Amino acid sequence: MSSAGQFRICPLCEAACGLRIEIQNQQVQRIRGADDDPFSAGYICPKAIALKDLHEDPDRLRRPLVKRDGRFVEVSWEEALAEVERRLLPILREQGADSVAAVVGNPVVHRIGLLNYFPRVARSLGTRNVFSASTLDQMPKQLACGLMFGHWLSVPVPDVDRSDFLLVIGANPVASNGSMWTVPDAKGRLKALRARGGRLVVVDPRRSETAELADQHLAIRPGGDPFLLAALAHTLFDEGLARPGPHLQGLELLRDFVAPFPPERVADACGLEAATIRQLARDLAAAPRAVVYGRIGTCTQRFGTVNSWLVDALNAITGNLDREGGAMFPKAPAFAVNTLPGPSKGVRTGRRTSRVSGAPEVYGELPITLLAEEIETPGEGRVRALISVAANPCLSAPGGERLDRALASLDFMVSLDVYVNATTRHADVILPSPSPLEVAHYDAAFSQLAHRNAARWSEALLPKDPALPDDWEWLLRLAALVKGEDWRAPVQQLDDAMLGEAIAASLPEAHRATVRRLLGEQPGPARLVDLGLRLGPYGDQFGLRTGLNLEQVRAAPTGIDLGPLKPRLPELLRTASGQVELAPPALLAEAQALEAALQQAAPALVLIGRRHLRSNNSWMHNLPTLAKGPDRCTLLVHPLDADAHGLRDGGSARLRTAGGELVATVELSEAIRPGVISLPHGFGDPGPGQRVAAERPGVNLNALLPVGDRDLLSGTAILSGVAVTLSPV
Ligand SMILES: Nc1nc2c(c(=O)[nH]1)N[C@H]1C(S)=C(S)[C@@H](COP(=O)(O)OP(=O)(O)OC[C@H]3O[C@@H](n4cnc5c(=O)[nH]c(N)nc54)[C@H](O)[C@@H]3O)O[C@H]1N2
Ligand SMILES: Nc1nc2c(c(=O)[nH]1)N[C@H]1C(S)=C(S)[C@@H](COP(=O)(O)OP(=O)(O)OC[C@H]3O[C@@H](n4cnc5c(=O)[nH]c(N)nc54)[C@H](O)[C@@H]3O)O[C@H]1N2
Numbered sequence: 001m002s003s004a005g006q007f008r009i010c011p012l013c014e015a016a017c018g019l020r021i022e023i024q025n026q027q028v029q030r031i032r033g034a035d036d037d038p039f040s041a042g043y044i045c046p047k048a049i050a051l052k053d054l055h056e057d058p059d060r061l062r063r064p065l066v067k068r069d070g071r072f073v074e075v076s077w078e079e080a081l082a083e084v085e086r087r088l089l090p091i092l093r094e095q096g097a098d099s100v101a102a103v104v105g106n107p108v109v110h111r112i113g114l115l116n117y118f119p120r121v122a123r124s125l126g127t128r129n130v131f132s133a134s135t136l137d138q139m140p141k142q143l144a145c146g147l148m149f150g151h152w153l154s155v156p157v158p159d160v161d162r163s164d165f166l167l168v169i170g171a172n173p174v175a176s177n178g179s180m181w182t183v184p185d186a187k188g189r190l191k192a193l194r195a196r197g198g199r200l201v202v203v204d205p206r207r208s209e210t211a212e213l214a215d216q217h218l219a220i221r222p223g224g225d226p227f228l229l230a231a232l233a234h235t236l237f238d239e240g241l242a243r244p245g246p247h248l249q250g251l252e253l254l255r256d257f258v259a260p261f262p263p264e265r266v267a268d269a270c271g272l273e274a275a276t277i278r279q280l281a282r283d284l285a286a287a288p289r290a291v292v293y294g295r296i297g298t299c300t301q302r303f304g305t306v307n308s309w310l311v312d313a314l315n316a317i318t319g320n321l322d323r324e325g326g327a328m329f330p331k332a333p334a335f336a337v338n339t340l341p342g343p344s345k346g347v348r349t350g351r352r353t354s355r356v357s358g359a360p361e362v363y364g365e366l367p368i369t370l371l372a373e374e375i376e377t378p379g380e381g382r383v384r385a386l387i388s389v390a391a392n393p394c395l396s397a398p399g400g401e402r403l404d405r406a407l408a409s410l411d412f413m414v415s416l417d418v419y420v421n422a423t424t425r426h427a428d429v430i431l432p433s434p435s436p437l438e439v440a441h442y443d444a445a446f447s448q449l450a451h452r453n454a455a456r457w458s459e460a461l462l463p464k465d466p467a468l469p470d471d472w473e474w475l476l477r478l479a480a481l482v483k484g485e486d487w488r489a490p491v492q493q494l495d496d497a498m499l500g501e502a503i504a505a506s507l508p509e510a511h512r513a514t515v516r517r518l519l520g521e522q523p524g525p526a527r528l529v530d531l532g533l534r535l536g537p538y539g540d541q542f543g544l545r546t547g548l549n550l551e552q553v554r555a556a557p558t559g560i561d562l563g564p565l566k567p568r569l570p571e572l573l574r575t576a577s578g579q580v581e582l583a584p585p586a587l588l589a590e591a592q593a594l595e596a597a598l599q600q601a602a603p604a605l606v607l608i609g610r611r612h613l614r615s616n617n618s619w620m621h622n623l624p625t626l627a628k629g630p631d632r633c634t635l636l637v638h639p640l641d642a643d644a645h646g647l648r649d650g651g652s653a654r655l656r657t658a659g660g661e662l663v664a665t666v667e668l669s670e671a672i673r674p675g676v677i678s679l680p681h682g683f684g685d686p687g688p689g690q691r692v693a694a695e696r697p698g699v700n701l702n703a704l705l706p707v708g709d710r711d712l713l714s715g716t717a718i719l720s721g722v723a724v725t726l727s728p729v
């Protein structure tokens, strides 16, 4: 076991692996998995190796940019923000808060300086127009969990290392490394589960890399999931196999909801045999410790929230919710509202609606696919300016071409980003982040979803250019700027004000001065982490008891391991009833729509997406280590479909949907269900500032996906199972 090199938590995906990075003369020499990190035990994937490329990428922005006469020029941070002040403030003043929208992308959850400081900008703006990648992703899961458990971050995860049976639906953790489930080396853990006699079943229209490892692969028809899940629950009730655990409410209503969906009735919609579905329910019930895990394939559908609910309802009625080897709730050391005493009032959505389509707000956000219409449609409250933070919706959201035109028509746009790309090309000002190796990191988000409880910190490994503000400095100054305050003030002063507010929000008056003193004078996210840790469930309460503080976490070579997950019911629950809600009214109300969908004829050919281990959404195609090798933006077509449509391997096919058309390169594959074709997302014209990515841009899947189609409860876009026609070119 070697611990050579400095510890760094990988910021590239949700697995949050511990890395060891060797640096000499300010150059990255070597990147390896940290064997001494109990959380990830040395696991590493090819993307982490590319951190070196990312750090060195000549296309990565290192200076703020301002567009002058259509061209970006490098400026100082003061000039960049002065431009924002000059252009943005009049829009805000004259057209009101809603005229400025914010769009937040995936890397925000991987950067503590963005994650912990962006909310301050959003609050300062006071706009209802906040959009994020959540409505292209996990919002259905967070809504379902909010309704069932009372908080949007109370998401149970598979306790895989102690389980005997894992049913994976619409997820491919062997390629994605897990999502809403922070689990380094998912592949190794799945293999270990099987090696100790456990069973892995994967439900996926494609025999994915995860399905390849499984005991059983069920090639479901895309979109068949709500019917499959309902039929599994139906069978458990019908055959007397349900073994519901404690603290549940609404069992009878859940039973009524699934009653119309016996396996025999939904088999066609699922594209599976009724007997197979019944047997799966029996296997699930018979396993001593089992868990159902559903992810993006189940979320980005018309019934995404229903799916997410039924996944955890199955865990609950098989007695596997909140028990070892089942679906368990992490207990994060900091920033987890569900670990602190608080009111039990459940969650509410729709406190505001979007201006044009009237879509309900969910956790303060509107559906990202509605951003374009909010920009295009005249009237009061029209969006005229945009702040984008680590987001590339022109490639990552359906309707990219339309959004492209809409962004070009804005009066002003500022982007916090590290590239000039398909989205940020429209910005008037770009404010770059330092390289990940130049900033410290704490797992603020992913410790809430982790397979094991831990508190980990990693220091900046290389010095940051003092002329370039860190993420949190940009956001503090932007927040001051939009409030008309002195954004040029020393950053110490701005950060002290924010810290003061955070302390006031968590402590009674009597303790505030002492706590403020104990947190010290060094500005930045570390003080917020220290505050969170010390007041958190393992914290030292600023000396009132023995427990965690940031100093200890920093001193430990790979952070502090807090052990395997432990049961948390009923302590975690924040529902109004204080019970697990098995039958939230908003979900029961989907019964009619589900029945109607069952009666609808399935399209002959549908399109789904996929992920590859060596790429990451839309932004890592510029890193040579990852970009090399075979073309990954290919259209997978089953040979039967290829014959039917006159297509050949390596040839070109034209795809047409209600959303658009494009031409893609065909790759024949027996692994995909006939009647389904697959194209990865994140490709397409990368924009002017990514020279490596531009060599092989690929095509944009999202240009095909109809813009308005979404899960109405969560506002999440439908990214899978879209009707398509194919023809040779
Ligand atoms: N069809 C289809 N579409 C999808 C998906 C799908 O499965 N199918 N998946 C969806 C999912 S799950 C997600 S999460 C979204 C992701 O979509 P986005 O949230 O748009 O995220 P990325 O595509 O990863 O783009 C990230 C942006 O952040 C910038 N960036 C990277 N690092 C940093 C940094 O350190 N600081 C700053 N300031 N910026 C940085 C990049 O340059 C890029 O502009 O895509 C969604 N789109
Ligand atoms: N290498 C790599 N890792 C990543 C990312 C990346 O782009 N590249 N992105 C990161 C992000 S932002 C996220 S959110 C996670 C996502 O992580 P995962 O949820 O594991 O996402 P995918 O790998 O896209 O797997 C989704 C699976 O659902 C299947 N599927 C599609 N439609 C349906 C359907 O209708 N029903 C069912 N049952 N299955 C369906 C697809 O075939 C696919 O195998 O991955 C993260 N990790």
Ligand code: SF4
Binding pocket: 010, 011, 012, 013, 014, 015, 016, 017, 043, 044, 045, 046, 047, 048, 177, 184, 185
């Ligand atoms: S699996 Fe994710 S966190 Fe782990 S090394 Fe790869 S990119 Fe980094």
Ligand SMILES: [Mo]
Binding pocket: 106, 133, 137
């Ligand atoms: Mo995502």
